[in-house]
Amino acid sequence: NAGVTQTPKFRILKIGQSMTLQCAQDMNHNYMYWYRQDPGMGLKLIYYSVGAGITDKGEVPNGYNVSRSTTEYFPLRLELAAPSQTSVYFCASSYLSVRNYGYTFGSGTRLTVV
């Protein structure tokens, strides 16, 4: 049981480049989330999805896009990378909703934009 798998673990991007952070879960969880964690700050919600084909913005969506074509995958796309997007990104999933269950987190992607 792999849980939530994120790739890559580390990436350095140049300003203006684009990339996709991959997230996959094998638990048939319907809810999936992308968070970013900046040094000394709490996690902030970027986007979330309540099921395949449905996505919604979180607190800090600017500069990002997501898609959820299947239950298993929830990729996060960065267009025109900026230094402000240097952060650690976590994908998470839960069954139904966090009102009933806890989260399962991926191991994170450390992104540096130079």
Place this chain on the structure above:
Amino acid sequence: KNEVEQSPQNLTAQEGEFITINCSYSVGISALHWLQQHPGGGIVSLFMLSSGKKKHGRLIATINIQEKHSSLHITASHPRDSAVYICAVRLQGGSEKLVFGKGTKLTVNP
């Protein structure tokens, strides 16, 4: 002022000590989560609380809804408990948003 405040920010203890980490919040919530972030960065969900108390092994989490306060206790602490402990609250009203505290960094020395 942050909606979720944790104290202390940093905590150093000797192996075997009883640990308490506090979380206060200023908003209406439907649930509160305690998470553990390992030194390597991985995050594990420890507890989800909406009332009362939960226990898992040496970890105990309590919540007082009226006082808007939660505590995480670790009994007989061990160096492997060294991690950042994060409090997060689920806002009332069916929102998917979790508001996170900044975390408490715990170091347990042998």
